[in-house]
Amino acid sequence: MALDVQRLRTEFPILSTQPGGRTLHYLDNAATAQMPRAVIDAVTRHETGDRANVARGVHALAERATAAFEGARAAVADYLNASSPEEVAFTSGTTAAINLAAHGLGAHLKPGDEVVLSELEHHSNIVPWQMLRERTGIEIKVLPVTEDGRIDFTFFDRIVTKRCRLIALTHVSNVTGAVTDVAPVVEAARAVGALVLLDGAQAVPHGPVDVRALGVDLYAFSGHKMYGPNGIGALWGKRDVLAMMPPMLGGGGMIRHVTFARTAYADPPKRFEAGTPPIAQAVGLGAAAQWVQALDREAVAAHELRLTGKMLSGLATVPGLRVIGPTGLQGRRGVVSFAVEGVHPHDLCQWLNDRFGVALRGGHHCAEPLMQRFGLDGTSRASLAPYNTDADIDALVEGVADARRNLA
Numbered sequence: 287m288a289l290d291v292q293r294l295r296t297e298f299p300i301l302s303t304q305p306g307g308r309t310l311h312y313l314d315n316a317a318t319a320q321m322p323r324a325v326i327d328a329v330t331r332h333e334t335g336d337r338a339n340v341a342r343g344v345h346a347l348a349e350r351a352t353a354a355f356e357g358a359r360a361a362v363a364d365y366l367n368a369s370s371p372e373e374v375a376f377t378s379g380t381t382a383a384i385n386l387a388a389h390g391l392g393a394h395l396k397p398g399d400e401v402v403l404s405e406l407e408h409h410s411n412i413v414p415w416q417m418l419r420e421r422t423g424i425e426i427k428v429l430p431v432t433e434d435g436r437i438d439f440t441f442f443d444r445i446v447t448k449r450c451r452l453i454a455l456t457h458v459s460n461v462t463g464a465v466t467d468v469a470p471v472v473e474a475a476r477a478v479g480a481l482v483l484l485d486g487a488q489a490v491p492h493g494p495v496d497v498r499a500l501g502v503d504l505y506a507f508s509g510h511k512m513y514g515p516n517g518i519g520a521l522w523g524k525r526d527v528l529a530m531m532p533p534m535l536g537g538g539g540m541i542r543h544v545t546f547a548r549t550a551y552a553d554p555p556k557r558f559e560a561g562t563p564p565i566a567q568a569v570g571l572g573a574a575a576q577w578v579q580a581l582d583r584e585a586v587a588a589h590e591l592r593l594t595g596k597m598l599s600g601l602a603t604v605p606g607l608r609v610i611g612p613t614g615l616q617g618r619r620g621v622v623s624f625a626v627e628g629v630h631p632h633d634l635c636q637w638l639n640d641r642f643g644v645a646l647r648g649g650h651h652c653a654e655p656l657m658q659r660f661g662l663d664g665t666s667r668a669s670l671a672p673y674n675t676d677a678d679i680d681a682l683v684e685g686v687a688d689a690r691r692n693l694a
Contacts, residue, residue, distance in 0.1 A: 289585040295673045297322040308643030311678040316460055316621050316669030317647050318510045319491055321574070325514055328573035332566050339562055341539060355565050358572025359555075365575035366505065366522050367496040373528065375521045375555035376568050380487040381410040383506035383521035384454070386558055387483055388414035390531025395451055397423030402446055402453045402480075404429040404437045405659050408460055409652040411485045415454065425449075431659055435462030435611035442474050450480045457495075457505075458488035461653050461667065462611025463594075463621030465489075472501040481527065487511055491671065492590070492619055493583045494575075503527045509567065513671075514574035518567035521558070528554035535560035586672045593670055593679055594620040600683030604690055610665050620670030623651070626686065628694030631664040634686065637693060642685035644678070 295301050298320045303310060312320065332354055338347035340355045356371070363371040377383040395401075401415050401424055415426055427445045430438045437455065446453065453475045458465050468484065475482045483504040489495055491512040497505050504527060509518040523531075533540050533551055537560040542550040551557040595615050601607055606627030612618045626634055631648035638644035649664045650657045657664060668682055 289582065289589040289672060291589065291673065291675055295675075297324070298673055299323065299326070301673060304643075306640070306643070309677075309681075311642065311644040311681045313668040313670070313674065313678055313682060314645045314647050315491065315671040315674075316488060316511065316667060318516070319513050319671050320673070321513055321515070321570070322577055324577045325570050325573045329515060329566050329570040332569045337566070340565055351565055354569050354572075355563065358568040361572035361575045362520055363522075365490075365494045365579060367494065367498050368522055369498065370525070372553070372555060373522055373525060375523070375528070375558040376563055376571075377506075377519045377521055377558075378517050378564065379508040379510070379519035380408075380485060380506045381508075383519055384410050384483070384485065385414045386521050386534050387454075387504050387506065387523075387531075388418045389534040390528075390558075391452060391481070392418045392422055392424075393532050394530065395422050395424050398425060398449060399451045400425045400427055400447065400449045402427050402429060402450055404455050405431040405656050406435070406437060406456050406459045406462065406464070406466075407454075407653070407655070408456065408485060408487070409654070410487075411454055411456065412655070424451075428655075429455075431656065434464075434613070435459065436464045436617070437466060439467070439470055442470065446474045446478060446480070448478050450475070450478050452481045452483060454483040455485070456488070457484040457486045458492075458619050458621070459611070460488050460621060461623045461651050461656055461665070463488075463618045463623075463669075464612055465617045465619060467617070468500050468502065488619065488621060491578075493581075493586065494579055497522055509571040509574060512571075512574055513577060515567040515570040518564050518571045520571075523554070525554070528558075531558075533557045533560065537561045539563070581672065589672060590620045590670050590674075591615055593674055593676070594618070594622065596676065596679045597622055597668060597670075597682065600679060601686065604683070604687050606690060606694065607686065610660055610662070620674075621667065622669070623665040623667040624686075625662055625665050626690055626694065629689055631666045633693055634666045634689050637689040638682070638685040641688070642681050644681050644685050646682075 481503040486507040635648035
């Protein structure tokens with residue numbers, strides 16, 4: 287069944303606005319996707335009807351807030367096909383989730399232990415491991431990237447050794463759009479007794495993820511990229527992995543018992559949720575997960591793939607334009623980064639915004655090592671959501687060609 291994009295667009299109030307008096311062509315979804323009314327309404331209902339703190343309140347509002355918060359955890363667990371809601375710890379986003387994992391796993395690592403990353407990684411999956419290296423003396427090894435922006439698995443045998451304790455990779459690159467083939471990653475990790483963490487920030491917006499089928503140990507993602515609020519995300523982990531991780535933050539809500547002599551921590555996931563959690567944001571994330579699950583997944587995938595093909599074909603007609611990443615449709619999502627000869631990415635994005643109403647992202651996309659790999663200071667990036675249309679792609683291609691003529 288084809289996706290009714292025009293009907294879908296009516297669920298997103300912001301898409302009918304005209305910033306600067308121009309039709310909005312929003313193609314910055316990899317940075318932040320827009321929120322549908324279902325999510326906005328869920329957050330509004332909570333804040334206007336159920337606002338209270340969670341966990342130990344015995345009054346009606348506190349009980350409803352707690353039920354909504356834990357209901358959101360259950361919705362996220364269902365979205366990930368987790369074995370239990372107790373495998374889902376709420377965080378402020380992917381960055382916090384990976385930092386939490388680095389802190390928790392770092393308690394069990396020693397000098398000389400190895401963590402394997404790739405050149406594709408977002409800074410959020412680089413810097414926490416570097417900080418851990420400074421604290422514990424671990425070593426970081428890096429998988430190279432092919433010319434078409436994919437992880438080069440031919441280097442696995444050389445880089446994943448018996449000293450490897452963790453392989454931490456992006457599930458979908460936020461620059462190239464390439465989807466990581468997870469099966470050989472898990473196989474390589476198991477062969478040396480290592481764990482696998484995936485940065486799922488760019489994967490979860492495109493439909494539910496089956497963490498059990500993937501076979502990984504930890505999975506991190508953000509809510510604002512999957513049509514939910516800002517300031518919320520999650521770290522999913524297998525029960526035994528979460529159980530061995532100490533908390534990163536201490537305070538209320540994450541304890542079982544406290545004396546001045548010692549503290550006994552709560553079981554996961556509560557031990558990772560110190561203080562008052564982002565309750566309304568979690569409610570919104572749960573609503574977003576349910577909203578995405580209600581979509582026709584095959585229709586959405588076909589729609590986004592068709593638009594990706596149209597975008598790649600259109601951009602290929604612009605002289606001096608270079609796509610960074612796969613130029614075909616196999617094993618990729620609708621994230622397309624490109625460089626235009628003689629035009630700075632920031633200037634290009636400004637031109638597109640001011641003259642064509644196209645919202646893009648320009649810069650290194652928090653992936654400086656990858657930019658260095660391709661000899662670039664930055665790129666312009668267009669990224670798709672189900673509500674994007676042919677008109678958005680037409681405006682993008684027309685605007686890029688116009689910028690090339692006038693700015694190069």
